[in-house]
Amino acid sequence: MELGISVFGEVSPDMGYGHATNAHKKVQEMLEQVKLADEVGLDVFAFGEHHRPDFVITAPEIMMAGAASITKNIRLSSSVTVLSSTDPVRVFQNFATVDLLSGGRAEIMAGRGSFTESFPLFGYSMSDYDSLFAEKLDLLLKINKQTVVTWKGLHRPSLKNQSIYPRPLQESIPVWLAVGGTPSSAIRAGMLNLPMTLALLGGSPSQYVPLINNYRLAAEKAGHDSSALQLGILTQFYVAEDSQRADDEFYPSYEQIMNQVGRERGWAPMNKSSFEYLRNNGPLIVGNEQQVIDKIMHLHELFGNTRYMAQLITGRSTHEQIMKAIELYGTKVAPTIRKESKSINTIFKK
Secondary structure (H helix, E strand, O other): EEEEEEEEEOOOOOOOOOOOHHHHHHHHHHHHHHHHHHOOOOEEEEEEEOOOOOOOOOOOHHHHHHOOOOOOOOOOEOEEEHHHHHHHHHHHHHHHHHHHHHOEEEOOOEEOOOOOHHHHHOOOHHHHHHHHHHHHHHHHHHHHHOOOEOOOOOOOEEEEEOOOOOOOOOOOOOEEEOOOHHHHHHHHHHHHHOEEEEEEEEOHHHHHHHHHHHHHHHHHHOOOEEEEEEEEEEEEEEEEEOHHHHHHHHHHHHHHHHHHHHHHHHOOOOOHHHHHHHOOOOOOOOEEHHHHHHHHHHHHHHHHHOOEEEEOOOOOOHHHHHHEEEHHHHHHHHHHHHHHHHHHHHHHHO
16 A cells, blocks of 8 residues: 655745745745655655645645655655646646656646635636536546647637647656545546545545445446556544644644634534544544554555555644654554555455
8 A cells, every 4th residue: 555645735824025934934844844755765745736825835736846856756746736727738738747857756636626716716617616627637638648639628728639748757647536525526536447536534434435336336337447446545644652742733733724624614613522533433543653553554444445645734733743743654654554454455365
């Protein structure tokens, strides 16, 4: 099982004109984090796209390009690229450039986006939410397979025998679909035979088993080998040397972001009791090394996923705390997870 990290770049907005000191500091910290993740042997590092004052990453490809120059082995991805509100041609060109810079380590994680600020920003209507994604995904996949493209759609000018460059170092750029729990999205991923990442942010993990079954069944009905599908599971994550320390260091950032987003979406306020419920019964993975190992393995046994992505929430946590969590993840948690997941996969094959 591949093990990775996803970051959004939470930041306190810089007020006024110029001198974006908070944003500058956060960007530098994320580059140090991906460099460390590479050094401790993690497999993937992903940067999320948002267009809000409280997240600094609007262009994951730029962060990936910066990371490419200071890392050697780790795969670099978005998490996610909001494909609905951008141009698939430009997305492909940018990611192909990152692939060339990184020596063939770029990936695209495409999604419709759980935040919608990019739609009015780039002149798109929310009434076209579904059709925009379906059409732009179709174009992106076509570009990824062939250099000369002829294509026609509703939301973008047509292409006729248009050559699209540069081409990536890889034969094609891996395109993952990001899904947040919508069955139709999982079915689309299966029908298209695409790797899928499922974000688990609430509820009980077991309630998502039918969605994963739909993903694999859709692939089989479309004539694909469902056993070859790649499945990623993403949860919010934090590890420290002891459980209480993990709680103390993680909870302030978690409470802040969940209540900030919750006020916008009408969620019940996050408090310590709801945090403990999600930690013990939900998908939230926070604890000491053995606790996070046990929970990651529980998810693996439940879903048979080939990748686990740890979403680091960095709002009120110090950079030193996040770096320590990455170090523990790569040097203590990852070796055990790889050994145990390999044993489980061997049993499944038998």
